[in-house]
Amino acid sequence: MKCEKAIEKYLSLDNNKSMPLSLMIHLFACKQCRKEIEDLRSTFTTLQHPPYAISLENKIMQQIMLQKSYYQKVSNFNWVAAGLIIVLSIGVISYSDTLQWLSLHFGNKILVPLYLVMGCIVSGYIGSYVATHLKKLEAIAHSIKSLL
Numbered sequence: 001m002k003c004e005k006a007i008e009k010y011l012s013l014d015n016n017k018s019m020p021l022s023l024m025i026h027l028f029a030c031k032q033c034r035k036e037i038e039d040l041r042s043t044f045t046t047l048q049h050p051p052y053a054i055s056l057e058n059k060i061m062q063q064i065m066l067q068k069s070y071y072q073k074v075s076n077f078n079w080v081a082a083g084l085i086i087v088l089s090i091g092v093i094s095y096s097d098t099l100q101w102l103s104l105h106f107g108n109k110i111l112v113p114l115y116l117v118m119g120c121i122v123s124g125y126i127g128s129y130v131a132t133h134l135k136k137l138e139a140i141a142h143s144i145k146s147l148l
């Protein structure tokens with residue numbers, strides 16, 4: 001049995017499962033694997049010890065808390081540009097050939113789904129803007145409230 005295979009076999013064993021004879025023979029003959037398995041056992045024992053586990057958990061939580069939260073800032077220019085594109089699209093769509101072709105095939109029935117889609121797009125745009133500018137809007141609302 002090769003050393004890599006022996007370590008692999010040892011790692012595949014369950015916690016209290018006894019070692020197969022072939023692995024025991026290899027460990028008897030191979031000092032390097034014996035040492036490596038002893039190190040592994042010591043590491044496993046250390047990891048199972050509660051104080052170490054708690055401190056490890058605390059270290060991980062500290063690292064998580066230190067990470068910056070993901071936040072992608074969209075410039076005001078991009079918001080205005082996106083809003084203008086949406087408004088222009090809504091204004092221009094009534095003159096498009098595609099809408100005339102759709103109206104020819106579906107009649108006025110196509111207008112309701114079209115308006116629903118436009119409403120969803122406008123709602124999504126406004127909802128996204130409000131969700132990303134909540135603090136700014138809250139400050140504006142407070143300043144307006146203080147004026148009244």
Ligand SMILES: [Zn+2]
Nearest residue numbers: 002003030033
């Ligand atoms: Zn070995």
